[in-house]
Amino acid sequence: MSGSELALARDEAVWHPRLRARKITGAVFVGLCVLSVALGVAMLAALVIDVSLDGAARLFSAPEFSPSARYSGYALAVIAVLVLLFRLLERRGVRLDGALHPAGLGALTTVGLSRQLPFALPWWVATTIALRIPRALGRLPWIVLAMLLLTWAVYLFLDQTFLTSFASRIPDRAGIYAPLIGTLYMMAITAAVAFPLGVGAAIYLEEYARQNWFSKMIQINIANLAGVPSIVYGLLGLQLFVRAMELERSVLAGALTMALLVMPIIIVSAQEALRAVPPSMREGAYALGATRWQVVWSSVLPFAFGGTLTGTILALSRAIGETAPILVIGGLTFIAFLPESPTDSFTILPIQIFNWVSRPQEDFQLIAAAGIILLLLVLLLMNSAAIILRQRTRVRW
Amino acid sequence: MAARQSAPQGTSLREICVGLWRDRLNPSRGGTGRETPLGHAVHLLLFLSATLGALVTVGIVFVLIFETVEFFGVIGLGTFFGDTVWSPLIAVFNETTGELESRFGIWALIWGTVLVAAIAVVVAVPVGLLAAIFLSEYAPPRLHAVLKPVLEVLAGVPTVVYGYFALLFVTPIVQDLLPATTIFNALSAGIVMGVMIIPMISSLSEDAFSAVPQSLREGSYAMGATRMETALRVILPAALSGVIASIILATSRAIGETMIVTVAAGQNPNFLASPLEAIQTMTAFIVQVSLGDTPAGSIEARTLFAVAMTLFVMTLAMNLIATYVRGRFREQYE
Numbered sequence: 001m002s003g004s005e006l007a008l009a010r011d012e013a014v015w016h017p018r019l020r021a022r023k024i025t026g027a028v029f030v031g032l033c034v035l036s037v038a039l040g041v042a043m044l045a046a047l048v049i050d051v052s053l054d055g056a057a058r059l060f061s062a063p064e065f066s067p068s069a070r071y072s073g074y075a076l077a078v079i080a081v082l083v084l085l086f087r088l089l090e091r092r093g094v095r096l097d098g099a100l101h102p103a104g105l106g107a108l109t110t111v112g113l114s115r116q117l118p119f120a121l122p123w124w125v126a127t128t129i130a131l132r133i134p135r136a137l138g139r140l141p142w143i144v145l146a147m148l149l150l151t152w153a154v155y156l157f158l159d160q161t162f163l164t165s166f167a168s169r170i171p172d173r174a175g176i177y178a179p180l181i182g183t184l185y186m187m188a189i190t191a192a193v194a195f196p197l198g199v200g201a202a203i204y205l206e207e208y209a210r211q212n213w214f215s216k217m218i219q220i221n222i223a224n225l226a227g228v229p230s231i232v233y234g235l236l237g238l239q240l241f242v243r244a245m246e247l248e249r250s251v252l253a254g255a256l257t258m259a260l261l262v263m264p265i266i267i268v269s270a271q272e273a274l275r276a277v278p279p280s281m282r283e284g285a286y287a288l289g290a291t292r293w294q295v296v297w298s299s300v301l302p303f304a305f306g307g308t309l310t311g312t313i314l315a316l317s318r319a320i321g322e323t324a325p326i327l328v329i330g331g332l333t334f335i336a337f338l339p340e341s342p343t344d345s346f347t348i349l350p351i352q353i354f355n356w357v358s359r360p361q362e363d364f365q366l367i368a369a370a371g372i373i374l375l376l377l378v379l380l381l382m383n384s385a386a387i388i389l390r391q392r393t394r395v396r397w
Numbered sequence: 398m399a400a401r402q403s404a405p406q407g408t409s410l411r412e413i414c415v416g417l418w419r420d421r422l423n424p425s426r427g428g429t430g431r432e433t434p435l436g437h438a439v440h441l442l443l444f445l446s447a448t449l450g451a452l453v454t455v456g457i458v459f460v461l462i463f464e465t466v467e468f469f470g471v472i473g474l475g476t477f478f479g480d481t482v483w484s485p486l487i488a489v490f491n492e493t494t495g496e497l498e499s500r501f502g503i504w505a506l507i508w509g510t511v512l513v514a515a516i517a518v519v520v521a522v523p524v525g526l527l528a529a530i531f532l533s534e535y536a537p538p539r540l541h542a543v544l545k546p547v548l549e550v551l552a553g554v555p556t557v558v559y560g561y562f563a564l565l566f567v568t569p570i571v572q573d574l575l576p577a578t579t580i581f582n583a584l585s586a587g588i589v590m591g592v593m594i595i596p597m598i599s600s601l602s603e604d605a606f607s608a609v610p611q612s613l614r615e616g617s618y619a620m621g622a623t624r625m626e627t628a629l630r631v632i633l634p635a636a637l638s639g640v641i642a643s644i645i646l647a648t649s650r651a652i653g654e655t656m657i658v659t660v661a662a663g664q665n666p667n668f669l670a671s672p673l674e675a676i677q678t679m680t681a682f683i684v685q686v687s688l689g690d691t692p693a694g695s696i697e698a699r700t701l702f703a704v705a706m707t708l709f710v711m712t713l714a715m716n717l718i719a720t721y722v723r724g725r726f727r728e729q730y731e
Contacts, residue, residue, distance in 0.1 A: 036523065225450070239464075328683065
């Protein structure tokens with residue numbers, strides 16, 4: 001066969017009609033796959049954008065705004081963005097000098113925005129310092145600094161009446177103070193109850209329990225508890241805490257119900273963290289004559305603590321968004337005061353959001369969106385904390 | 398752990414208690430070894446917290462059964478499962494008896510629940526499976542590292558937020574496309590619930606796909622198969638048990654979901670209602686009663702527990718089936 005015949009045969013093989021059809025089908029299939037991933041991401045984007053557009057009006061409609069507050073807000077936002085940009089460029093190996101130096105740019109921008117030297121000067125100093133500190137301290141302080149600056153900038157633009165007002169029948173005066181404090185109060189008690197119990201159960205199952213029907217039963221139980229609808233926990237809390245223990249519709253009853261809800265999640269994640277500690281750590285400690293509890297306390301827990309804490313934060317962030325169980329035990333009440341003791345009645349963020357969503361007036365639905373933004377911000381904060389914690393406490397064996 | 402392997406296999410509670418006591422100081426039999434009083438106290442405390450985990454299930458079952466038995470003492474299983482009209486709080490006209498009375502036909506609520514869950518599954522299964530195939534078979538590692546957490550955020554969004562999204566974003570769009578749709582309808586609640594369970598199907602299925610050994614893929618490519626043929630005819634059948642388990646678990650999650658349906662699907666228990674009409678699910682009914690002022694101990698308050706029992710049995714059965722499927726039909730490699 002000559003060279004040209006070979007090439008012809010190869011072309012025929014490549015462009016054989018059936019092979020071509022198969023390749024086209026394959027391409028269409030990849031398209032479908034990409035489309036479905038894109039659909040999921042698009043849904044998330046649509047949700048975030050929809051909520052932000054609806055909620056921003058109430059959250060950021062600042063009626064009286066002093067010029068200095070506005071300028072410092074602008075300046076802080078600019079500095080935060082510049083800090084991020086500077087680090088990004090620096091990591092890519094780009095050197096910025098002279099007039100292009102971000103510090104100089106920051107000062108220029110602040111002067112341009114404020115048109116007032118008294119404001120521009122301190123910000124020029126702040127910019128310079130802000131851009132120098134991260135270089136000296138490494139990566140994490142830089143992230144924290146940028147986050148703090150951004151938070152501060154956002155805070156200056158916030159309509160603070162939304163955060164500090166109680167519920168109201170007038171949409172413009174309705175605020176989210178009581179549910180915000182209620183959520184924090186309830187989650188603090190939930191964490192205080194669920195963390196020790198969950199971690200204790202995990203330690204027992206991983207370090208103490210023997211392979212018998214009792215530990216197997218507990219294990220199966222915990223696996224199944226994770227699949228029980230959250231509203232069923234609400235009914236358990238209603239009968240057990242609200243009625244049998246006569247806690248009424250209090251913070252304590254809500255917190256204990258939530259603790260039961262998050263305990264299985266905490267147990268499972270703590271078990272995973274304990275399992276990741278290699279047996280040689282335990283054997284080494286036993287060889288030195290340590291008792292079992294000493295082994296667990298000094299050679300296992302320190303290395304499993306990061307993973308355990310991460311799992312707990314993630315479990316609590318799930319509990320913060322749960323509405324149904326508290327709705328069942330607490331009812332939908334109009335609360336215009338703060339809970340002062342664990343036996344006071346209370347409301348939480350998702351319930352207040354539900355209350356606003358289910359009202360017919362459109363104004364209240366927009367306020368619900370503002371509440372949702374707040375809730376999502378809290379969740380974002382908790383999840384970032386968990387991710388940072390996981391990365392910083394990860395131990396490679 | 399070494400101690401665990403050498404531990405005796407107990408059969409009865411008494412044998413285990415005797416064994417625990419006898420071996421409490423013997424490390425090679427699973428005991429604590431040399432132990433301080435503090436160590437023993439800690440051991441007891443840890444044991445008690447583990448027991449509490451098991452007691453939660455006992456508590457749930459006990460609470461539900463107790464009130465449900467009281468309920469069926471008055472209403473009767475025949476009425477509960479033999480009627481299709483659900484109106485326990487308001488008396489309605491009964492055609493057969495010709496009287497105004499409360500009706501307790503659970504099928505109206507089951508219809509609503511199953512309808513919404515079915516719509517959710519129809520939305521989530523194709524999207525979730527294709528996304529899982531993309532992530533496990535096509536996506537380069539860096540894209541995978543970005544896309545997977547983004548998809549999982551969908552599962553972390555609070556459900557009341559999804560309810561808002563369904564009512565104020567999806568419903569207007571659905572109404573534009575299908576003008577017969579009412580404000581509260583099963584369709585938009587179902588679609589949004591589908592979005593919520595996409596990450597459940599995609600990440601559990603992806604775990605199943607990546608558990609399939611690399612040699613199967615390589616064998617398939619060596620035979621001249623394209624990537625799609627490998628994914629659909631080799632990887633998918635090999636991981637089928639995990640995929641089916643993920644779908645069942647996601648369905649069970651959809652059945653137990655509360656806030657989306659409470660906000661967006663309405664409060665009208667309606668047997669054989671179309672997806673474009675308002676319906677009521679079991680969970681939404683529980684919320685409706687909880688928001689009202691039904692006195693504890695009344696028959697209305699007890700319907701709550703009968704409905705919750707039905708819900709609990711359905712989700713528990715599905716979770717057990719999922720566990721069984723994953724264990725029983727798993728393809729064994731190596």
